[in-house]
Amino acid sequence: MTLPAAHNPHDIADIVVVGAGIIGVACAVRLARQGLRVVVLDQQDPGRGASFGNAGHLATEQVFPIADLSILKRLPAILTDPMGPLRLDWKYLPRALPWFTRLLLNLRHAPFQRTIAGLRALNESSLGAWHRLLEDIARPHLLREDGSLLVFERADSHKAIEALQARMRHQHVPVDYWQANAVREAAPQLSERIQGGLFFPRTGHFLDPYRVVCELVHAAKACGVHFLKHQVLGAHLHEHGVSLITDQGRFTARQTLIACGAHSAKLTAALTGKKVPLDTERGYHLMLPHEHGRLPFAVTSLERKFIMTPMADGLRLAGTVEFAGLDRAPVMERAWQLHRLSEGLFKRDLNAEAATPWMGFRPSLPDSLPIIDRVCDGKVLLAFGHQHLGLTQAAVTAELIAQLASPAPHTHELPDIAPYRLDRF
Template identity: 60%
Template sequence: MTQASPDPKASSPTRAAADTGLDDADIAVVGAGVVGTACALELARQGLRVRVLDSDAPGMGASFGNAGHLATEQVFPIADASLLKRIPGMLMDPQGPLRLDWRYLPKATPWLMRLLWNLRSSPYRHSVAGIRALNEASLAAWQELLSSIGRLDLLCGHGSLLVHEKAETADALEASAARFAAQGVALERLSGEEVHRRVPELSERIRGGLFFPETGHVIDPHRVVQALVEAAEAAGVRFSRAVVQGGQADAGGVRLETSQGRLTVPRVLVAAGAHSAPLVTALTGVRVPLDTERGYHLMLPREVERLPMAVTSLERRFIMTPMAEGLRLAGTVEFAGLERPPRMERAWRLRELAQGMFSRHLDETDATPWMGFRPSLPDSLPVIDRTGPEGRVWLAFGHHHLGLTQAAITARLVGRFSSPERESTEMALPSLAPYRLARFAR
């Protein structure tokens, strides 16, 4: 994703940038991940001239390596009340499913304290309601978006499974089922025999599970972004490689300092994922408590047809998603910031977790690891808003591990900023109230 300046107050780079003047775009989108590209396409379809800026090729950030699961069932925040007692284990176990780098602890502590504050009853319910509102509209929004560009083949709407292996975890699975059901999440309880009937390759140790019929997965997240880019370019969107180093917004427009020079546009949409905070602060004055979940995956290219749907393990706490190029193992999370190098042993650890899930060994030949940055806010809700002088600063970031899931519905919401009248003629959209930037301005 687009890297912003470490100092959000620095509105100009060290060396004077060339002034490229007033761009002919109506809006610049900063970030060419799945959220940014989906928004760019939506805005172009409404007649806006759109320019997308990113330091990398489209879809090469977190969008490249996500689990591919359209996780509409995941309506709960990224942590619960058990987090506090788990912090020592997060610090001590470098291979645990949730790791906190002890060197990053001083910087992470304010964010963690805000996270814990949001686990109180009232804000927690508020977060659940906000996540659920987006998720309930997400699958239909994706189906409509991909259908509109003739690429519905990229989406598999076969549902997904959460399975368990141990007798002692049956109660935990049932408790999860009750929590999901209480939030209106559609599910079916399956016995071990029923799980094996649907997914014969799973180990006989699987004792049962939950099937979520209103979920799905994409066959390749990067292909999805590429398809959106092709459709966006056909609609007139221009994609440019540039680092956005700072900016300023006022009644006259938005001036962006980039590695290619100074750019002036009427509006900007910040959709730069985990790198959004410095630019948001420069443009709005609001310091957003944005951190990152460093997510890892391991891709097994020789396992193309092992699973028919995404499968998550309750005990092992990871997910396996079938894709066009193989089987993707994902789910391990690390809090270590944006600067530290990846610990790829965490990705390789996923193969050990996966081997016990199947009736026969996985083929690990040519397996490839990956790490990316998921943008995380302490209330587990994204920022989707129109703000700044005369509403010139538009925002769509902070979706944590639901960026892919919520990208299409986020694009629909951003589209409301330029065409609010569409709300009355098309599908009902969630209220923007839970996702406003102002919640961090206090």
Template identity: 65%
Template sequence: MGSQDQAVHDNADQADVIVVGAGVIGIVSALALSRRGLNVMVVDKQAPGMGASFGNAGHMATEQVFPIADASIIKRLPGMLMDPKGPLRLDWRYLPKALPWFIRLLSNLRPAPYQASVSGLRALNEASLDAWRRLLDTVDGAHLLKQDGSFMVYEQDNSLAALQALQACMATQGVPVESWSGNAIRDVAPQLSDAIRGGLFFPATGHVVDPLALVRHLVTAAKSAGVTFRQDDVVSGHVHAQGVTLEAAGAGRLHGRQVLVACGAHSAPLTARLTGIRVPLDTERGYHLMLPGEQSRLPLAVTSLERRFIMTPMTDGLRLAGTVEFAGLKRPPDMERAWQLHRLSQGLFKTPLDAAAATPWMGFRPSLPDSLPVIDSAQDGRVLLAFGHHHLGLTQAAVTAELVAELATSGATEAGTSRQPPSVRDRALPELAPYRLDRF
């Protein structure tokens, strides 16, 4: 170790693993790492859970095994540019920067890479709920997760063919799915409108009752396990013989034997600095509208096929979410997109939703063009990576944490393969090859 690195090592705050990112993936990973006997520090410029984890739809979306786009996006691209309030929006001012990402996305729609994405998503999703159950059982948090399934409903007769095609595709991928009549759906959710013709029921899904409460519960468990938290902005870092040194805006230098990059949509610059690989990470700007007066409107999450948004019941009300905007990290939010969700709900219920005291929100979902996250290690295991889960970050957080803990303590993936200890194989967790950093 050179004199400069020796000085860094002597003067820095230290940990076995520094987790950069205090969202749900970073927090759950920190807890898993601590339970492996590691000294863990979590660093984020925001308080835990105050990024995308605060505002997600709360849906455990294990049924969503298909990439974020299919071939139809080519026909939809003009509408994405022209309709500022559409469910999928591309800001024309962001188009020059987004174009390389969209070209890679289109390339991944070819049959072979598309099927690889489906296989990778399916593997994570199939393991997700079991991983969450294992985790929540250990922290007295089972009450935070409702495992009661979810609906996708349709209203127009001409939508039935599309719904049936989706059902067939999901069944082919082993997704548990059932076709329900409108009356059967209303037996479960009686406040839904008679306009609902029918829909699909996904029994192997669920929802959390409060995403922020979930994160805070996990933070408490992590602190009890010895994890420390620091609110600071990591601006750079470098790898050396003794580990990794990070430069933080407030604290100066932080040193760890390993670092986990888990800062969501903000992960690309630090990953490039530590590994030399520039990942094609962009962001889906997601919006929600929280209706505090509607705690009892729905018993479980309901998605509208035609209107393309989801409604999830939570402790503090009903959350409407699902609109996506590509406009980067810097432009201010367009909260009219959040309020549009309330307008989209009109006609789905026998009586209109109460929007009194409603609160809008926008956050950044980290998205890669093949719809798969990066879960890997680099630099001889000194750099761990867990980001790019797009709108499945909550769903896949617990299984990702289990994989990260194995990477940190049992060795990095090797060229072209992944080394999995017996504990991973016994749990039927995914192989790591589809999520490797070097696919870029």
């Protein structure tokens, strides 16, 4: 697949996808099924980035931005706790400050409401798109659509839960309030200290997020997609399309799709001239291989601010946000802190024997919306910046990208891409 300089660009591929995470791979499947010749490039094996270690939760209920005005009051306490739910590496502050400034500006009423509308449009379409994609590759059993639960422990949290339920209902998010006895009936191993919670029936989880990527890769290869382990170093537009310069040669195609998550900004700037305010929320998980059967579905703690998802290989504890860029070494103590956070949530504490910690990069934009777009006269497609919702929104993003790449009739309504366009920055 390496392309000599004089090669006819139309002989190699219709579209080169840069990024083999859940977004890029889902897009590759959809593009190939439309008859396009697809090549996927990534410096890692498919699914080994953020897609490997996400919480596995299809979080369709999360229609609100990653921050709201209440964070301003809590920020000093949050940032002075090195093991708290949000950490900022002070050495990274000069680079992060412009991003945080944009984040604060997006907390104003009008942009805040635009973000909610944009997130809600994608999330409302996400489960249906996932069902279609999994049916297409004959793997519907990978998804468990059995809801998720947000629990609270303190009596003084009841007002916050009621307020959140009202906000969710205002956005037409299906949600039910569960008393403590309903929580115990559904999840009997949870502690008696649980006061109640909110149940979200239109959510689900994957038993193995990495396997989902692998199954999609298998389906894509069956459609003729080539996956190559190359690092993309640069790119430029030309008369026939796009040329990508990699560590192993040059590739050309009519179109390219930039879907390399937190690493997408440099390539986007090279091809479009647009500097996007993309940063990374470094997320951690702790996988507990000896914990099976503790929970029937994903459970999040309101006060402790982390999520627990039952998976085929055990129980995954995930959460925490760290701003420290792409280059600094992981602080794996933050992953182990997740086990300490779980203490007291169950009648018997979780077994952390042989547990494995992990850290990955969540690509985040300051308005909490992804970029999904077609630019440069259709030569460049963009699909990145999905923050905590990459897994949730991958399948619907793939449908949107397929429509942008090669418009064709479709039998289901797709979200309007206007809120996700590149030119909003």
